Amino acid sequence: MTDEIENKCNITGIPDGIYHVAVDMVCGEFLAVKKSSGQLTDFDVEEAVKQIKEGDTTITYAVADGAITLDSLIKLLRTSGDSQFVKYRRLAW
Numbered sequence: 001m002t003d004e005i006e007n008k009c010n011i012t013g014i015p016d017g018i019y020h021v022a023v024d025m026v027c028g029e030f031l032a033v034k035k036s037s038g039q040l041t042d043f044d045v046e047e048a049v050k051q052i053k054e055g056d057t058t059i060t061y062a063v064a065d066g067a068i069t070l071d072s073l074i075k076l077l078r079t080s081g082d083s084q085f086v087k088y089r090r091l092a093w
Contacts, residue, residue, distance in 0.1 A: 001025045008082075010090040018088060021081025028077025035070065 001022055002014055014022050034040045 001029060005085065009085050009088045010092045011088060015088050018081060018084050021084055024077045024080050028074050028079075031070075031074050031077065035074065040070070 004025070005014055005018065005022055006012060031040070
């Protein structure tokens, strides 16, 4: 993943400002590989938490109203920081 970011930005090394983007991309790629190999059978993101209220303890799950799916989570992790690369791009001569 670091090579991909370096190639997109034409830089060497990952700047601190987009380090978290690299981490997200690696996590997304890891989950994609695990899912494609059938190793995420017990992994369930369908019951994503929508709201947590501490006073009187209320937890609401986002099941019925467009809850996040595993595929959309993986896609989000793999592509979430592409817009942040603009700041670090260098021209190639």
